[in-house]
Amino acid sequence: MFEKIIENVSSTTPLVHCITNYVTVNDCANVLLACGGSPIMADDKNEAEEITSICKSLYINIGTLNDRTIISMLKAGRKANALSHPVILDPVGAGASTLRTDTTFTLLANIRFSVIRGNISEIRTLASGSGTTKGVDADISDIVTEESLDEAVAFAKALSAHTHAVIVITGAIDIVADSKKAFIIRNGHPMMRKVSGTGCMLTAVIAAFCGANQNNILGAAAAAVCMMGLSGELAHIRVTENHAGISTYRTCIIDEISKMDADSLEKGAKIESR
16 A cells, blocks of 8 residues: 555655754655655744745744744745645644644644544643643543443544545554544554654654645555654664664664665555555
8 A cells, every 4th residue: 555655755855844843854854855755844934834845744843932933834834835845734732832832733724634633631721722741742531442432533533624634643552533534553562662753753754745646645654654654663672672772773763764665665564544
């Protein structure tokens, strides 16, 4: 199911406009290059629309918000919508502060998003208007388990129907859903939680895959989630073999993404549909 998606990324090298946070901006740029895309980080209001117009997709991340970048996000988002470019939202820490929560809903009210990716607490905030996000991490009471999976899938489909966006909920079990179909993905490794920015990097990969596959947003998002998780698994093997640590692990994740092809992804993906 991934061959055409990966082929489209490789053949088009989608340029992704990223308005993202300064904690992980370099990792997002590098992972975009590794997966076959091309990054441009432009968050000034005076060029946000112009830069978006030359890109294939727009990635908005609210991890380090300020008044200046909020304006740029709105201008770029409206421009991308006018051009029918995919717009991807990562509502980092939504529910943790009034600014983050209010900004998330301002963005949702003014921009049509193709994909919204977050942990379960951030995504629940989008549905309820308030949340129990702990900083940028999911509240333990929200974690998706095998026992709560059916409920979480139904929730993701309902939110997709409401927002008209593909909903990506990431955690120990990942869910990628539109209003009618959901993919359950069990790739990944717990060590990924020890690396700042793996979620941000994943959303960047989703933006690249969607930019190259605008007619298959659900499939593109699922492929990106599988690629990130499988790369985390393979990177952990390398780190263990070399008795290395967290910093090496981050580099190895990006290495594995750069080496991944469609055949490897098909063989390693732990994915089912519901």
